[in-house]
Amino acid sequence: MAKSVHNDVIDAALDYVKTNCMRITLCSSEPTTFAEANSTFALADVTVDATDFTIADGDVSGRKLTVAEQLSFAVDTTGTATHVALLDVSNSKLLYVTTTTSTALTASRSVNLLTFDIEILKPS
Numbered sequence: 001m002a003k004s005v006h007n008d009v010i011d012a013a014l015d016y017v018k019t020n021c022m023r024i025t026l027c028s029s030e031p032t033t034f035a036e037a038n039s040t041f042a043l044a045d046v047t048v049d050a051t052d053f054t055i056a057d058g059d060v061s062g063r064k065l066t067v068a069e070q071l072s073f074a075v076d077t078t079g080t081a082t083h084v085a086l087l088d089v090s091n092s093k094l095l096y097v098t099t100t101t102s103t104a105l106t107a108s109r110s111v112n113l114l115t116f117d118i119e120i121l122k123p124s
Contacts, residue, residue, distance in 0.1 A: 003123035018053035037085035
């Protein structure tokens with residue numbers, strides 16, 4: 001049985017993140033709740049809006065949401081960042097979590113977050 005999905009369906013999921021993500025945090029451990037991503041494991045955070053995200057064709061198939069690089073934002077707490085979390089602050093929602101290259105961060109310094117993609121593949 002063949003499977004298919006229209007790009008609009010995938011885009012709706014990606015657009016939800018694009019429209020609702022207000023903060024990105026670098027975390028010392030994998031957060032599973034908004035509170036963990038926003039405070040417990042948060043080492044640094046940056047405010048974002050819909051202009052920091054772009055929806056396009058996926059690299060493999062389907063669609064992707066590209067998160068623009070965030071340059072020189074403050075580190076609040078010393079620790080090693082292992083995860084990136086995208087947050088909807090207004091609704092206290094943890095929208096998306098991914099891993100990042102383990103990076104030592106020092107409080108009162110700044111950090112850069114390079115561009116990354118969230119990709120949803122077409123069904124096969």
